[in-house]
Amino acid sequence: MLKFSFHSHSTYCDGKNTLEEMVLSAIDKNIKYFGFSAHSPVPFENDFGLQENEISNYLNETKQLKSKYKDKIKLFTSMEFDYIPIISQSIREKAKEYELDYFIGSVHLVASENGLWFTDGSKQETYDNGLMKCFNGDIRKAVGAFYNQTIEMIENEKPDIVGHFDKVKMHNKDRYFKEDETWYKDLIMQTIEAMKENNSICEINTRGVYKGRSNDYFPQTSWIKELANKKVRVTISTDCHKKEEVDLLFEECSQHLKACGHKEVWYFDGNWKPISL
Numbered sequence: 001m002l003k004f005s006f007h008s009h010s011t012y013c014d015g016k017n018t019l020e021e022m023v024l025s026a027i028d029k030n031i032k033y034f035g036f037s038a039h040s041p042v043p044f045e046n047d048f049g050l051q052e053n054e055i056s057n058y059l060n061e062t063k064q065l066k067s068k069y070k071d072k073i074k075l076f077t078s079m080e081f082d083y084i085p086i087i088s089q090s091i092r093e094k095a096k097e098y099e100l101d102y103f104i105g106s107v108h109l110v111a112s113e114n115g116l117w118f119t120d121g122s123k124q125e126t127y128d129n130g131l132m133k134c135f136n137g138d139i140r141k142a143v144g145a146f147y148n149q150t151i152e153m154i155e156n157e158k159p160d161i162v163g164h165f166d167k168v169k170m171h172n173k174d175r176y177f178k179e180d181e182t183w184y185k186d187l188i189m190q191t192i193e194a195m196k197e198n199n200s201i202c203e204i205n206t207r208g209v210y211k212g213r214s215n216d217y218f219p220q221t222s223w224i225k226e227l228a229n230k231k232v233r234v235t236i237s238t239d240c241h242k243k244e245e246v247d248l249l250f251e252e253c254s255q256h257l258k259a260c261g262h263k264e265v266w267y268f269d270g271n272w273k274p275i276s277l
């Protein structure tokens with residue numbers, strides 16, 4: 001099958017390889033369409049996002065690589081925006097300002113009255129401490145805030161791709177809640193409904209599995225089936241942070257999508273297009 005990935009990181013944010021090393025690896029793995037999606041700058045000190053003073057270098061370098069490798073691969077400039085309502089400007093406006101080809105909207109940080117709950121990263125401890133500090137340990141309130149923030153992002157910003165929408169489960173590991181609890185499933189269904197209504201493309205992200213942080217994709221299999229039922233458009237992303245990861249589990253994921261009832265996946269070549277599974 002035609003291979004692509006529209007979600008990748010580099011040394012401009014928290015990735016391990018340069019943009020060019022990522023491109024060369026993508027070419028080597030026979031990927032035909034590849035998007036650069038650095039973590040967007042966020043207005044506080046951090047070591048994972050693109051720094052404000054690096055934005056123009058990032059945009060220029062992606063442009064140069066596009067033309068340098070145009071006979072071998074189609075490259076696109078994008079960003080994975082953190083949607084944080086209390087401090088973010090419109091991410092859609094930012095994407096327009098930077099002239100991105102498309103943009104990804106993701107929630108990694110959940111807003112609360114007591115600061116931001118960081119739900120991602122490699123440490124379970126960060127998740128647990130943040131849950132306590134920001135939501136006094138109330139998991140339903142915290143997870144509800146995560147999905148409400150995601151729905152608000154989908155409705156207000158209409159990102160082309162909604163990134164790893166159930167990633168809040170990653171560090172849960174069945175400790176605070178089970179994914180078949182009614183209140184949780186209701187939040188998932190509301191999020192899927194919002195994607196349907198806003199014609200979003202939902203990313204099926206393979207990173208959690210190949211990093212051994214999750215035993216299923218983001219989103220997990222039951223939600224992949226619900227996405228098929230509701231005919232929400234999907235794409236496959238590796239969310240690669242180093243060159244060895246550019247196509248990890250791509251083929252397996254496409255087989256899985258087919259088995260879950262999806263007929264097609266969507267890719268970008270200047271416009272979003274379906275390809276049959």
Ligand SMILES: [Zn+2]
Binds near residue numbers: 080106108163164
């Ligand atoms: Zn992400």
Ligand SMILES: [Zn+2]
Binds near residue numbers: 007080
């Ligand atoms: Zn990412």
